Amino acid sequence: MNGVPVTILLIEDDPGHARLIEKNVRRAGVSNQIVHFMDGTSALKHIFGQESGTGSAAHAPLLVLLDLNLPDMTGLDILARIKSDEHLKRTPVIVLTTTDDRLEIQKCYDLGCNVYITKPVDYEGFATAIRQLGLFLSVMQVPEPT
Amino acid sequence: MSALEPAPRNIRRARGSGVGVLSPIGYLALAVGIVVLVLVAGSSVWLSVRNHEALDAAARERDVLFTIEELTASVERAETGQRGFLLTGRDAYLEPFHRATQQIPGLIAKLEPEVEADPAASRLLGELKPVIADKLTELRQTIDFAKAGKHDAALALVGTDRGQKDTQAIRSITRRMAQREQAVVAAQFEAINDRGRVLVLMDTAGLAGLVLLAGVIAFGIRRYVAALRATQAELEVANRGLEANNVDLERIVQTRTADLVEANEEIQRFAYIVSHDLRAPLVNIMGFTSELETAAKSLGRFAAEVDTGTPGALSGEVAAAVDEDIPEAIRFIKASTSKMDRLIGAILALSREGRRVLTDERLDMKAVLGSIADTVRHQATDSNTEIKIGELPGLVMDRIAVEQIFGNLLDNALKYLKPGRPGVVRIDGRVEGGFAVFEIEDNGRGIASRDHERIFDLFRRAGDQSVPGEGIGLAHVRALVRRLGGKIECDSVLDQGTVFRVHLPAPVRQPTNRRSRNVTV
Structure with missing residues (x-):
């Protein structure tokens, strides 16, 4: 990670899941800032920053961990917004969700999702997946925002 | 079923209207016509016979007339011969006399029976006979006188006018007879003639009777044809009604089937969503319990260190909490959550199975059961159990679903054997009314009759645990069997054994894809 630290944007409506994800990612040695949003509207506000006025975050390198089942919108909307934005289209988006429907997965990749992970619905699988995600994040490269 | 009922009523009404071909007046006219015709025919025959008899009688009367004329003529011819002989004295003139006198008795004899029935005629004939006899006697006497040469005597006899009177009497009587x-x-x-006129009238x-009969019959035929047409029309209406009913019924069946499919899909979706949504908090409970456990272990280690450093520093209450209460609570939480996890997992598996696309293929069930038996061979050998597979009908169905059904049933048969009794598991099959029926029979511990239905319910078990x-x-087996369009039943006697009977649709000529309807959600 070259100079500017990457911010991890966690968009997940279940606070417990968010906390467990954060803890396990930290245990894997990832120390980047993790910003957590529990709904789509506030996450979009943060990413595009127009209304919030805190434009500083807008052009910092980002990595998005995205749940598709959000209370106010589907994660697909957020994914589409990010991937169609001139500045943010190279931002890696990891979809982390419970849906294992084939068509849904295809749709996500069509929209430009970088990685699609199905949250295992059993605890053991879930814990393992999160640990592996943490290890993955610790080695992956994120492009500078243009 | 109520939708079906109006149609048979229509048919009954249609049949009823076909009965009255003729009105009572029509039938009366028919009867009168027939009676008239019979009377006319009978009396015509009778009149003809009578006329024939009358003609015969008339012909006989004519003969009688001729006979009477012949009699008169014979008497005159006899007189003519006598006159000739008296004038000429030649015997040749006597020839007509002799012939006539010979004929006359025959002619009289011929008349006798004819006049017998008529008293007046008999009386006339009675008067005639002596006159003729007297006339002939007179003639013969004159001839005898002439032959004896007594011409004067002969002429004197003629001159008495006796013969003349006789001849007049004969003429008078025969005229009256004629x-x-x-x-x-x-x-x-x-x-x-009269009978002829009656015949014409008849x-x-x-x-007229014939014309009347023809009219009645024509009228009857028209009415009958009209009634037939009406019946036919009503039948057609009834048929259309039936067809409409059929269409309605089919539509009802289709609607209900669609409703059922929809309800089934909704249940599948519900199960899927419930299991997912229950899973999310459960993952948190399990996750944070693990966190708690890790934290509790750190705490435990710290307490142990404190305890070894300065014994008695920890109160008994704290020591108990760290050593026993917290680990015990965590153990129970983990046991319960993992049980809940398994149950939710089972629901999820069931709903996944319900959502899976079924692919029909031809299955040799003997081979399928054989390979399932092979997978449990080890279990069977351990429990000293024999698996016997009989002749089985083939199926055209989803292989995985069928394997899961029979795998579960065979597994159950081996799991619930009666301890201490060598097991026998028998698998037989037959085709019955469009269904392939498979029986998996064991001699295991059996199921109490009150549990025969309950065992198919999710999370319910029977007997000794x-x-x-x-x-x-x-539950999974029943869901699968239902999805394949079949049913499953259980027959069992406690301590004797159990028979599971699986009915699955027998293959039709063309495999259908009707069961792959809930392909996607």
């Missing part, structure tokens, strides 16, 4: 006979003949012909009446399980297998 008149009588002519009157009789005329009466006969009059009667014949024939006219017969013709010595074998671990979640109560999922048979």
